[in-house]
Amino acid sequence: MQNPYVPAPVEVIKIVTEVDTKDIKTFRFAFLNEEDEAAFQYLPGQFGELSIFGKGESPIGIASSPTQKGYIEFTVQRAGVVTSALHDMEVGAVMGVRGPLGNSWPIDYLAGKDIVIVGGGFAFTTLRSLINYMIHPDNRSRFGKITVIYGARNPGLLIYKDELEAWGKRDDINLNVTVDKGDATWKGREGFVPTVCKEVAPSSENAVTVICGPPIMIRFTLPVFFELGFSKENIITSLEMRMKCGIGKCGRCNVGEKYVCKDGPVFSLAELDKLTKEY
Amino acid sequence: MEKRLIKKESLAGVIAELAGKMRVCAPMQAEDQVLFRVLEPSERPLVDFANTKNAPKNFLFPRTETLLKYTRTPKGMVAAGGAEEGMKTLFFGCRPCDARSFKLLDMLFDQEKYQDPYYIDKRAKTTVVAMACVHPPYTTCFCTSVGGNPTDSEGADVLLTDLGDQYLAEFITPKGEELLAAFGGTPAGVEAEKAKEGIAAQASSEIASTVPAREAKPVLDVRFEDPFWSTLHQKCLACGTCTYLCPTCHCFDISDEVKRNDGIRIRNWDSCMFPLFTKETSGHNPRPSQKERWRQRVMHKFRYYVDNFNAIACVGCGRCVMACPVNMDIRKIVADIVKL
Numbered sequence: 001m002q003n004p005y006v007p008a009p010v011e012v013i014k015i016v017t018e019v020d021t022k023d024i025k026t027f028r029f030a031f032l033n034e035e036d037e038a039a040f041q042y043l044p045g046q047f048g049e050l051s052i053f054g055k056g057e058s059p060i061g062i063a064s065s066p067t068q069k070g071y072i073e074f075t076v077q078r079a080g081v082v083t084s085a086l087h088d089m090e091v092g093a094v095m096g097v098r099g100p101l102g103n104s105w106p107i108d109y110l111a112g113k114d115i116v117i118v119g120g121g122f123a124f125t126t127l128r129s130l131i132n133y134m135i136h137p138d139n140r141s142r143f144g145k146i147t148v149i150y151g152a153r154n155p156g157l158l159i160y161k162d163e164l165e166a167w168g169k170r171d172d173i174n175l176n177v178t179v180d181k182g183d184a185t186w187k188g189r190e191g192f193v194p195t196v197c198k199e200v201a202p203s204s205e206n207a208v209t210v211i212c213g214p215p216i217m218i219r220f221t222l223p224v225f226f227e228l229g230f231s232k233e234n235i236i237t238s239l240e241m242r243m244k245c246g247i248g249k250c251g252r253c254n255v256g257e258k259y260v261c262k263d264g265p266v267f268s269l270a271e272l273d274k275l276t277k278e279y
Numbered sequence: 280m281e282k283r284l285i286k287k288e289s290l291a292g293v294i295a296e297l298a299g300k301m302r303v304c305a306p307m308q309a310e311d312q313v314l315f316r317v318l319e320p321s322e323r324p325l326v327d328f329a330n331t332k333n334a335p336k337n338f339l340f341p342r343t344e345t346l347l348k349y350t351r352t353p354k355g356m357v358a359a360g361g362a363e364e365g366m367k368t369l370f371f372g373c374r375p376c377d378a379r380s381f382k383l384l385d386m387l388f389d390q391e392k393y394q395d396p397y398y399i400d401k402r403a404k405t406t407v408v409a410m411a412c413v414h415p416p417y418t419t420c421f422c423t424s425v426g427g428n429p430t431d432s433e434g435a436d437v438l439l440t441d442l443g444d445q446y447l448a449e450f451i452t453p454k455g456e457e458l459l460a461a462f463g464g465t466p467a468g469v470e471a472e473k474a475k476e477g478i479a480a481q482a483s484s485e486i487a488s489t490v491p492a493r494e495a496k497p498v499l500d501v502r503f504e505d506p507f508w509s510t511l512h513q514k515c516l517a518c519g520t521c522t523y524l525c526p527t528c529h530c531f532d533i534s535d536e537v538k539r540n541d542g543i544r545i546r547n548w549d550s551c552m553f554p555l556f557t558k559e560t561s562g563h564n565p566r567p568s569q570k571e572r573w574r575q576r577v578m579h580k581f582r583y584y585v586d587n588f589n590a591i592a593c594v595g596c597g598r599c600v601m602a603c604p605v606n607m608d609i610r611k612i613v614a615d616i617v618k619l
Contacts, residue, residue: 003361004393005544011354052356054537054542056535094355096358242559244531244532244533249387249529250546251529253557255565257586278566278571278575
């Protein structure tokens with residue numbers, strides 16, 4: 001019997017500090033055992049338990065795309081015991097990853113449709129995974145138009161800056177990056193994400209929107225998409241809850257009868273409507 | 280199914296002898312209470328008792344359990360072995376409600392996807408010898424309301440029934456039949472079966488509490504937001520005793536402990552009654568008060584478990600009712616819900 005509580009050992013092979021405040025970093029891990037790497041078959045939207053012996057575990061969305069071979073990436077904010085220990089690590093350190101856990105963005109459902117990605121702040125990690133997955137040459141033809149609306153409070157808090165620049169140069173992504181308030185060097189768009197969504201006004205015809213961000217952003221963005229004609233089935237998001245086991249046993253991440261760890265974290269708005277409002 | 284008659288005076292000795300050959304957990308007097316615990320070799324268990332204060336789940340899903348071990352290296356902590364394998368175990372004297380709790384725990388820990396190897400290993404190595412309740416021991420017993428019965432064998436490998444002058448032993452499963460030689464006895468005839476039937480009917484009728492547990496589900500389905508929940512929790516102290524004594528509560532926490540260069544990852548019983556259970560690092564808590572925690576406890580047992588496993592996660596043992604320091608009574612709560 002495979003033991004789902006045992007993490008696969010990984011080595012930290014790259015660390016990127018994403019933001020000016022230095023409290024959000026992207027960690028790239030390489031598996032130490034080939035069989036663990038082969039077993040870690042994931043899709044965008046899934047998560048892993050980052051496991052540091054002596055500190056504990058933290059459930060974090062996978063930021064890399066399965067089309068990126070040889071490593072996995074997680075973008076992590078320094079917050080509690082485990083993420084602080086992770087932030088103190090250097091390249092070459094060895095730790096563990098359990099997973100992949102949870103469901104994923106509904107790739108088969110997204111296929112053949114226009115995709116509108118809406119992200120806010122640091123909640124852009126599994127969306128980045130999805131974007132990189134969709135624009136991979138093997139997959140790009142499976143998806144229609146890709147529109148990305150991504151915002152942060154200020155330019156220094158945008159993550160994946162190099163990729164944003166690269167995506168901006170492509171003609172098969174309609175990329176809209178915005179900040180609440182720019183600074184002296186900022187030449188891009190200013191404005192809150194819901195406002196920008198209204199301005200960009202993506203068509204809801206054969207389209208799905210995938211939204212991740214702080215609750216306040218989601219609250220004001222949803223009405224915009226309802227107005228654009230998106231049905232609740234075609235608005236998809238990802239939930240967060242406190243987790244321990246990640247496999248539906250330890251009993252704390254349930255929303256109604258569903259466990260966010262194994263039945264989620266990805267739900268459509270139509271699915272969330274059927275659940276209790278306790279998250 | 281093999282059925283035997285066992286002499287009353289020989290039973291404790293049979294179990295005491297088995298305690299020298301394997302781990303035997305059984306009811307034992309501990310000052311003024313009866314606890315389910317591991318016997319020393321040749322220690323004789325209680326055969327005449329009401330029920331144990333603690334539920335037997337501790338020996339399948341321990342209060343504290345090592346998941347894995349690790350040790351320090353220059354590159355960081357690395358794995359250094361797993362948990363110890365479970366040993367061959369006999370549970371003696373589980374009441375039918377508690378024997379049934381194992382079936383309910385199996386649903387969670389032994390799912391098709393994500394099996395829990397620690398629980399499954401111990402469960403596979405455990406044989407359950409249950410003791411029917413000829414006279415249900417407490418007025419708080421309500422097993423018949425939640426799918427059980429005082430003389431039922433669900434979850435048991437062997438069921439013992441006190442016929443007055445001797446025990447009827449029913450060897451229900453192949454695991455149970457492995458104990459045939461140890462138990463000895465004489466083949467039971469039609470007369471013993473008749474006696475058992477009479478006892479079963481009498482025992483069921485002696486259950487004093489009835490709880491509309493099945494009727495609660497459709498009400499809970501539509502009453503997540505209801506003023507009732509604000510009336511329920513106010514005297515609750517959040518001590519967690521109800522969840523710790525509950526034979527089916529299974530929530531746990533995972534934490535790390537390090538001494539110098541060696542560490543272990545352990546899991547400990549946790550409780551939905553505790554404020555920190557769902558509190559996130561950001562400070563956000565989706566269940567911010569005891570109101571939401573009580574709603575979760577009731578919903579989990581009488582609605583969500585039914586949704587997920589088609590079973591009520593309560594065996595009607597009444598421990599939570601008896602032990603609650605402020606007299607919260609799940610029987611009354613469920614009865615009140617049905618009236619909403």
